[in-house]
Amino acid sequence: MRDVLPEEARRWRLVEDRLRDCLLASAYEEIHLPLLEATELFSRGVGEATDIVEKEMYSLLDRDGDSMTLRPEGTAGCVRAMLQRGLLYNQTQRVFYAGDMFRYERPQKGRYRQFYQLGAETFGFPGPDIEAELIYLGAQFWEALGIAEHVRLEINNLGTVTERQAFKDALVAYLTPHSDVLDVDSQRRLQTNPLRILDSKDAATQDLLHDAPELTQFLGPESTEHFDGLRATLDALEVPYTVNARLVRGLDYYTHTVFEWITDSLGAQGTVCAGGRYNGLVELLGGKATPGAGFALGLERVLLLHEAVSQEDVNLQISTAADVYVCVLDQQFHPWCLDLARKLRAALPGIRIRTHAGAGKLKNQLRRADQCGVRIALMIGADEMSAGTVTVKYLRGEAEQQTLTLEQAANALRGYFKIGP
Numbered sequence: 001m002r003d004v005l006p007e008e009a010r011r012w013r014l015v016e017d018r019l020r021d022c023l024l025a026s027a028y029e030e031i032h033l034p035l036l037e038a039t040e041l042f043s044r045g046v047g048e049a050t051d052i053v054e055k056e057m058y059s060l061l062d063r064d065g066d067s068m069t070l071r072p073e074g075t076a077g078c079v080r081a082m083l084q085r086g087l088l089y090n091q092t093q094r095v096f097y098a099g100d101m102f103r104y105e106r107p108q109k110g111r112y113r114q115f116y117q118l119g120a121e122t123f124g125f126p127g128p129d130i131e132a133e134l135i136y137l138g139a140q141f142w143e144a145l146g147i148a149e150h151v152r153l154e155i156n157n158l159g160t161v162t163e164r165q166a167f168k169d170a171l172v173a174y175l176t177p178h179s180d181v182l183d184v185d186s187q188r189r190l191q192t193n194p195l196r197i198l199d200s201k202d203a204a205t206q207d208l209l210h211d212a213p214e215l216t217q218f219l220g221p222e223s224t225e226h227f228d229g230l231r232a233t234l235d236a237l238e239v240p241y242t243v244n245a246r247l248v249r250g251l252d253y254y255t256h257t258v259f260e261w262i263t264d265s266l267g268a269q270g271t272v273c274a275g276g277r278y279n280g281l282v283e284l285l286g287g288k289a290t291p292g293a294g295f296a297l298g299l300e301r302v303l304l305l306h307e308a309v310s311q312e313d314v315n316l317q318i319s320t321a322a323d324v325y326v327c328v329l330d331q332q333f334h335p336w337c338l339d340l341a342r343k344l345r346a347a348l349p350g351i352r353i354r355t356h357a358g359a360g361k362l363k364n365q366l367r368r369a370d371q372c373g374v375r376i377a378l379m380i381g382a383d384e385m386s387a388g389t390v391t392v393k394y395l396r397g398e399a400e401q402q403t404l405t406l407e408q409a410a411n412a413l414r415g416y417f418k419i420g421p
């Protein structure tokens, strides 16, 4: 679990705001969901045999002896909330959430035990148009962040639950006689979650998979047509993608389309955003069968990528802790200084004004101001107090110090920071 210090937090804010702007501009509505849910929600929703449920959950017994889990992902909780609040009844929904998720994984660059997802979920849309919309939203994220060239898209068609089950059976039948060749993890998965064997990095396992049955052989015409519909839209939008028949994802709820946005610039943890359709999940969690589709992006990974490849200098935009510093020449003026700062903030939106605290000589106060990158200091002494004025000092020496009325000072700052009337 990581600490995010001011420098990274500035990039975080910039990146998250842009992503949120994309979601809001597409009329997705923000929701907030609990961090703690009943453990059963994830064992049922995400799947008993997944890595997440088998070995990565932070679970605890609460005082009633009920097993609760820190959410490892957002989709199951989102479906629970929509169902409990009756928001899936005869209506469609497009929502998004942002927040921390918890998985007991082996930490490394881009993989943490507490990480932050921005997720979008949609309900009530059976056609491939919504998958195209979700994927295109991703494409707009990367454009907005200036990292589009460094992210590629992989998609796959998992078909319906029944089609996938037929494929699973065929895969198990093919692999079982050769199970001694499989790596240890895959041997275990042969019993629990055979599709994940396709993900194995082991060379001998991959060799064996070479002649294994392919999922596409088990897809019926409706599934194929659905996927072709998505591909046609992506083609029309000129969104490049590759179809990766081995892309199965680590959560059990997917049906039909799955997709991942991947970067090759971050090493092993290259999936920055992933999602797909989950038509069975609402029913599995106790609702009426309702189609669903969504994705979640890992903000830490997007930040790492932005830092690695973006031409944009975040520190040029926001390199300082404050823009203006109000010096307190005498402690008895302090209330006046706080109030002056409040008035100026109201007159100068976007300008960050810090009031000195902690007494001390003017020289030391100006040094403090300089340390936090401030360009303008305001000083109020006895003369200014009685005249209702303020002295403006340009710390970079761009102009002589001036004593102005509050209104004149606000205008001077407006001009200096080039903000509109």
Ligand code: HAM
Pocket (backbone or CB within 6 Å): 072, 073, 074, 075, 103, 105, 110, 111, 112, 113, 114, 115, 116, 117, 119, 120, 121, 250, 251, 271, 272, 273, 274, 275, 276, 277, 293, 294, 295, 296, 297, 298, 299, 300, 301
């Ligand atoms: P997921 O693939 O498990 O899917 O996670 C989505 C993204 O979260 C990953 O692509 C990655 O960027 C980020 N992520 C996952 N684990 C970690 C970690 N340990 N450290 C840092 N980042 C991580 C889901 O969670 C699904 N709920 C996505 C979804 C939403 N599908 C449909 N709707």
